[in-house]
C-alpha cells in the first residue's frame with residue numbers, strides 16, 4: 349500500500365489515505381475527494397493535474413511528463429499527477445482544483461493505466477525538487 353498525505357496552499361493537512369501501490373496519483377486524489385483537474389484525460393498534455401511534492405517525490409519520470417514540463421518554465425518544481433504511480437509515502441499539494449479554479453469540469457476521467465504508454469527515465473538528485481515545505 350501507498351500512503352498519501354494531501355496539503356492545501358496554507359500548509360495544512362487536508363487528508364491522509366492509503367491506496368494500492370501503482371494507482372495513478374491523479375485517480376487516487378480524485379477518489380479521495382480531492383477535486384483535482386485532469387482536463388486532457390491523463391495524457392501529460394494539459395498540466396492541470398499538476399502537484400507540488402512536499403515529500404516522497406518519485407525518482408523516475410515518464411518521458412511524456414518530462415517533455416511537457418520542460419516545455420514551459422512556469423512548470424518548474426511541479427509534477428503531473430496523471431504520470432505518477434503511488435508508492436511509499438507521498439505528500440502533495442494539488443495546485444489546480446475545481447474549488448480554486450474557474451473551471452468547473454475536471455475533465456474526462458483518466459484510464460487506470462498510464463497514458464501514453466510510459467517510457468521511464470530515472471531522475472538525478474539534482475532534478476528532484478526538495479524545496480517544498482507544507
Ligand code: FES
Nearest residue numbers: 390393394395430
Ligand atoms: S497533464 Fe492533463 S491530466 Fe495530467
